Amino acid sequence: MLTPARGMSTGLLAAFLLCAAATSAESGPAPVCPPTVPTCTVSVERPGTPSAPVAVDAPAPGAPGDRVCVVDLTGETVPCRSAFGWFNDSDDCYYGLLDPQPPGDDPLWQGNYPSGAMYQVSCTGPLPGTNGGWTWLPTPPPGFGGVSVTPAELASRAVDRMQLVGPAIGITVPPDRLGLVGVPVWLWTEVSPTTWGPNSATASVPGLSVTATAQVQEIRWDMGDGNAVVCPNAGTPWYEGGIESPTCDHIYEQPSVGQPDDAYTVTATSTWDVTWSGGGASGSLTLTRSSSTTVRIGELQVLVTG
Template sequence: MLSTLARRSLGVLVALTSAVTAADGPPVACHPGTQICWVEVEAPRTPGRTPVSDEDSGASSGGAEQRTCVIDRTGEVLPCFNDVFGWFNSVDDCYYMLLTPQPPGDDPLWGGNYPNGAMYQVSCYDRVPGTNGGWTWLPAAPPGYGGVTVTPAELATRAVDQMQLAGPAIGITVPPDRAGLVGVPVWLWTAVSPTTWGPNSATASVPGLSVTATAQVTKIEWDMGDGNTVVCPNAGTPWFEGGIESPTCDHVYERPSAGQPNDAYTVTGTATWDVTWAGGGASGSLTVTRSSSTTVRIGELQVLVTS
């Protein structure tokens, strides 16, 4: 038996309690790896009501490109609007529906933000079970809400994709084929390039609309694998002959790495990219993170005393 949640199409809600195939009735499309299926049910339109769909937005697109809603990880194309779940947000691959009515102003879910912004029901299908949505507060409607044409904010995310932003190109004074010592500073840095530090710019366009985005790393957070984190607001300084303490970014291990997986600490650098964009009479900003990792072995200096 397959428990599924069916799609309400044109005002009809259908719930399925057993496995269905296209041959059994209406067309069925199930999301791989989930227990959620869309069931297309044709029904007469309610007089005076015009449903919103990908092809029928109730307004002219003004020559803008028709919006396509795709789950990035799988490439699966979804309806940009669903009567039950709301509008698809291409930034996080989730549907958003404005809660009607809104929760009372003293509801703790507002997080003290009432009456600013609004509460939304979020439904995500490309997620690990148990993390697929819920209620959330937003200061403004999410990208893609209320429209089936491409918005400047969505073009900004396309521009970010074109930049191919990456995590730090890690430089470290103790490469994986060597061992460092407890108490000796380990220098941390990244090779500086448009994809690892910035600045980086790209433009995404559709007929009648272009958006240019510019990205720059503002900090790198180094998880040193020993329970400590180092936050550096710079790219770090490559090690130079005779250098002991880095003038910008380093870490001193207090314990050897023996007993860790492969007897080494895993070092992960997470770069925070600040992105600003403008185009189509709009502008905005967003933050993205990118990570990369390496390993470092740390030993203790052994002193041999002879008589």
């Protein structure tokens, strides 16, 4: 809530559009497998070996350029910094940190002291500089300090830092062994922050910080024989004496003879749910990451002699 400004002249308010300081956008690390690119695929040669992150269509690194501030109502380009602070693209207002901050018992804090900070707000409009006052915010507003990235863009950077990958495939029939028709093939992934979750990371620039958290919700196992198994869990690693998996398995009905290299290609695709918040905004993303291996399946031959 804005508190009306005290002792602020109309002439002074109108002057803020004429006072500017050059600012530059903050540049960040080059994204790797951004949320808008839904799939990273790797090959797994043996069970229990984590797949490595692979970049897919990663944008070329580089600075985003100077920040441009535009008033939505008029389309007018204005200084990103004025005598009254930094321009906030979300509401077309300038925010300046009150210095000194009001005493802790001042009603302006609305009981929030000492969390956050008090800001002077001056908004554009039909009569520039006539709207504004003071307000408390838990974190600096978007654009404060020259920030040119959005919270969603910072969320993408946070996801990059997690290095989410496809399942670290565990399977009872690794590529160097032969499985049998009719015998359950157990399916699982090694559980780690990068292959199953939970995983979290924070990306920040001056004046803005966003934290993202990711967790796999399910794994789809395409078994190479035209069938797929969807498991809402990480699966159960095989144990001595186990026959049917208590959580995730598949039974082949035909041998793999005649398939490329006489083996079925198994592709495991995990669906990651990502939530993020920061800078007064929040959102969610759905990502997929894949890994693959091969399975050779034969038939048990019974020789009868008489």
